[in-house]
Amino acid sequence: MSEPVTFSIAGDVAVVMIDSPPVNAVNQGVRAGLKQVFTELRGKPGIKAIVLGCAGKTFVAGADIKEFDTGIAAPGYHEVLRLIEDSLVPVVAAVQGTALGAGTEIALACHYRVAHEAARFGLPELSLGIIPGAGGTQRLPRLVPLEVALDMALTGKPLPAGKAAEAGLADRVVGGEVMPAALAYARELVASGAGPRRTREQPVKGKEGAAELFAAQRAQVAKTMRNRQSPIALITALQAAVEQPFDEGLKVEGRLSSQLEQATESKALRHLFYAEREVRKIPGLAANIAPRPIARVGIVGAGTMGGGIAMCCANVGIPVTLVDATQQNLDRGMATIRKNYERSVSRGSLKPEQLEERIKLISPTLDYSALANADLIIEAVFENLALKKEIFAKLDAVAKPGAILGTNTSTLDIDEIAAVTRRAKDVIGLHFFSPANVMQLLEIVQAGKTAPDVVVTALDIAKRIKKTGVVAKVCYGFIGNRMMDPYGREAERCVLEGATPAQVDGALEQWGMAMGILAVYDMAGVDVGYLTRAERKHLLPDDPTFYRPTAVLYEHGWLGQKSGRGYYRYDGADRKRTEDPEVIALLQEEAKRLDVPQRKPGAQEIQERCLYAMINEGALLLEEGVALRASDIDVVYTAGYGFPRYRGGPMFYADTVGLKVIYDKIMEFQKTLDPRYWQPAPLLKKLALAGSSFAQWQAEQSR
Ligand SMILES: NC(=O)c1ccc[n+]([C@@H]2O[C@H](COP(=O)([O-])OP(=O)(O)OC[C@H]3O[C@@H](n4cnc5c(N)ncnc54)[C@H](O)[C@@H]3O)[C@@H](O)[C@H]2O)c1
Missing domain, CATH: 1.10.1040.50 (N-(1-d-carboxylethyl)-l-norvaline Dehydrogenase; domain 2)
Incomplete structure (x- = not known):
């Protein structure tokens, strides 16, 4: 296996690369590699600056979560980040993709940061019930105003490069490749004689008004993040950054971090982190079962659910044939879809041209035979067994061989529905939740005769439309x-x-x-x-x-x-x-x-x-x-x-x-x-x- 951290020399600049696929997450190997390389570079003659970047598409996008359970093996984060920060020559982080968690903390320990325009900096630790524990709570408010630091860490929402530059987190934002740009920036620093700029030596930004800000945030999280410890701990850690010297603040952060790691809140959130990955493993299903290719989806019923499901598909570029029984309901369904997209446009989360592209992907029709080229057909008509049976008989007649027939029923017996077709092995429950374009869950109901590759395809399609698919068997109401x-x-x-x-x-x-x-x-x-x-x-x-x-x-x-x-x-x-x-x-x-x-x-x-x-x-x-x-x-x-x-x-x-x-x-x-x-x-x-x-x-x- 290749070394996770290496360096090369480009004239008077050393280029350090982290290469820890798939997302350059920090583990013991990366920490040990950084320690070794930065130790070796320290005082190396002829080196006037260091650029720290990552191989692949992203900067360090987190830490190895397994270390929670095993404990952090030496060298620890503080030792390594202190070594980087203590460098005698300027260290420039070259950030592309997303710097997340420990990644952002590494970037904070560097002296300067060059970011690609699409890069983002995030501290998502609260989603695991912990707080940044590698100095993030102490260094971040020394680069960006306290309010921004609080917002970043409380919401976990990554800050885009442009905003990061405005706030003081990125020194330069570039359009092209980030490594050459960071190298050029390092050379400029050398030429101008700028030395290391250690984050821990900077004053906290926005100290005035801090007390009111903390009080307001405490009141806020008590309401919006009820029963949770980690947001309160986060505020306490940031407060320590304001009120105490850097090293004392680090101790506060450390104490709170280890308390949180042991707490039920973090254990619960970590449990879900693993549980959400586990759902894709189905006991008894061979690992090599390939999903059926799904290029076009058909949907029957343009009501609340059918419309939402159509949006889920169109959102990821899957063309949809949308069938309803009456022109009036079809028109109403399409109008609702448009209205939902328009709301996204007015909120700024969708561009007007994207709205049109997505609408264009949905072909409304009254004609069932238009479903003949669909690879997956999802029925979402009224919750009525006789009606669903009638529709499945029709689908059996028009669907191409191998097409998957899904039903969005909430309660009905899918075995009974499957029995009216000549292809019960292709029938499956796909239970979406309302509003289908928003809710994360997809219950995948494996009926008595559903073929294994149909289950695999359903899990696959769930992932494609960005849902969490959970497999259940038939019973009244399934799991939920x-x-x-x-x-x-x-x-x-x-x-x-x-x-x-x-x-x-x-x-x-x-x-x-x-x-x-x-x-x-x-x-x-x-x-x-x-x-x-x-x-x-x-x-x-x-x-x-x-x-x-x-x-x-x-x-x-x-x-x-x-x-x-x-x-x-x-x-x-x-x-x-x-x-x-x-x-x-x-x-x-x-x-x-x-x-x-x-x-x-x-x-x-x-x-x-x-x-x-x-x-x-x-x-x-x-x-x-x-x-x-x-x-x-x-x-x-x-x-x-x-x-x-x-x-x-x-x-x-x-x-x-x-x-x-x-x-x-x-x-x-x-x-x-x-x-x-x-x-x-x-x-x-x-x-x-x-x-x-x-x-x-x-x-x-x-x-
Ligand atoms: N609404 C929810 O919260 C929710 C959540 C999960 C699952 N479901 C299930 O989803 C299904 C649909 O529910 P909904 O709330 O979207 O209903 P809805 O009343 O909003 O829409 C049903 C649509 O089906 C159409 N339709 C009726 N007969 C048809 C036929 N023969 N051919 C084509 N289209 C026909 C109707 O015209 C209507 O547009 C039900 O089985 C329901 O139990 C609903």
């Missing part, structure tokens, strides 16, 4: 909606027991859910859940309180946001949700009629009931093999259901609480609540009593 069922059941039952909708949602949101479930129902339409349950009435428990609040709202025609009222009222100019005393009174009356004991559950009970019911269902899904891994469930929930990432997903969260604690609580609820809903899943019981965890169980399964 099936686990929502007991979660919502408890939320509604808590309302009947005397908690107001705002108390229920408040408890869930305070815990970390992006939106309380009752507010979600209002957003999606109270009728959606009601009607789905009405269809399956014969399968539901014989319990008059089961999902009764939603039924009451439905009977009153209060369907949620679209009717201006549901669980809440939405009548201000901003249509913000407010408690509706009439709804509260009505539901209380209903509870009385149904003789529901008034427990008036508090926040903790609401959280435990909703979440433990969900987790218990997750354990059932694992036993049934509907979900392949506990970590897949975590990905589904964090990518598709607003479950807080910093809690790692429901199954990871369960492990952090302790399965025995959850099991005991379920047994307690069995006594105090309706026992038919509080039967511990056998797997949960087994693991709880054995002192095990879902993570341990998963590790054993894959052995």
Whole structure:
């Protein structure tokens, strides 16, 4: 293997190259290489400047995340970066692609920075629940104003080269190749006699007003990054940069970093980092199964979902044939797509010409035979089994051999849908979430006869359209909606027991859910859940309180946001949700009629009931093999259901609480609540009593 760090001499300038494919991430080898090279160059006669660059498309784009678990092997970051910063001759970083995390920190330790115009500098550490730990919090505010430093590190959004130059992070921005430009810049420095310009020796920029800024940011993150430690730690570290000498500040950063690394928040976020990669590995599928080529996608149904899915494809250049039953709905669908793109244009995230290009990729038609050249057809018509069967029979007749037939059904039996075709092996569930062009998750539902290469193709297409595909097997609601069922059941039952909708949602949101479930129902339409349950009435428990609040709202025609009222009222100019005393009174009356004991559950009970019911269902899904891994469930929930990432997903969260604690609580609820809903899943019981965890169980399964 070639050395990860090498140098060459170009006249009086040494050119140091990091070559650690694929993204030049720093690991022990890179640190050791940098140490060796910078030691060798120190005081080397004839060398008047050093350029530090990277092979390949990008500057150092992060650090090897595995080192979290193994610990940082010597030499450490501080030693290496100090060596670079202490160079006796100017060191110029040549930055192309993205400098991320440790990459930005290396660039900060150099004396000057030349950036390609498309380069970006980012500190995404908070997304892993940590803070920059290689001096980033101390050096960055010495180059850019404190406000910019805070913003970069709190949002994790990389700063483009132009903005980096304005802020003081890049000394020169160039259009062509960055290495020759950095070399030229180094020669200019030598010619002008400019020496090293050590970042740590610079004063912090924007000290005045710092106290107010920190106070405002603390208040802000308490609201927008609720329950999280790392943003607070980040602010503390930056505050240390303002208030203490550099070396003392470094100590503060170091202490906070090691605390964060051990904390559940970071463990949860790292768990998801791995879990999101793991979803692509399907046990039992040979690694060499090739995906089928997908050059054109057909979509049936130009409604909410069909339109969004068409956008996902057009966004990455895949041409789409969009079919609907009526011209009117087709026109409305295309108009909605245009409106969505126009919104992106007005926000500045899309150029007007891109809008036209994308629209041009979508061909609307009423003619099913236009689907004959599609390699993948996704059905997104109304949620009605008879209709879907009729459509699949039609698709079977027009689709070319080998075309994949996907259905976006949320709940229906895909085996039954597949059975009407002569090609059940080509049929698969592709469950997108609303709005499909925004939501990250794609549940890929492998039906009984779905061929392995169809699953592989679905995972591949998910990646192409920038979604996280998670494979599930057929059952009612698949992974996501099936686990929502007991979660919502408890939320509604808590309302009947005397908690107001705002108390229920408040408890869930305070815990970390992006939106309380009752507010979600209002957003999606109270009728959606009601009607789905009405269809399956014969399968539901014989319990008059089961999902009764939603039924009451439905009977009153209060369907949620679209009717201006549901669980809440939405009548201000901003249509913000407010408690509706009439709804509260009505539901209380209903509870009385149904003789529901008034427990008036508090926040903790609401959280435990909703979440433990969900987790218990997750354990059932694992036993049934509907979900392949506990970590897949975590990905589904964090990518598709607003479950807080910093809690790692429901199954990871369960492990952090302790399965025995959850099991005991379920047994307690069995006594105090309706026992038919509080039967511990056998797997949960087994693991709880054995002192095990879902993570341990998963590790054993894959052995
Ligand atoms: N809306 C959601 O939040 C959501 C989320 C996930 C999955 N889904 C599922 O996606 C599917 C579509 O839902 P939606 O919300 O987009 O519905 P929608 O009512 O917005 O759109 C359905 C479209 O299908 C068209 N259609 C009906 N019959 C047709 C036929 N025979 N041929 C061609 N087109 C026909 C209709 O004209 C309409 O434009 C459903 O199965 C639903 O369960 C919806």
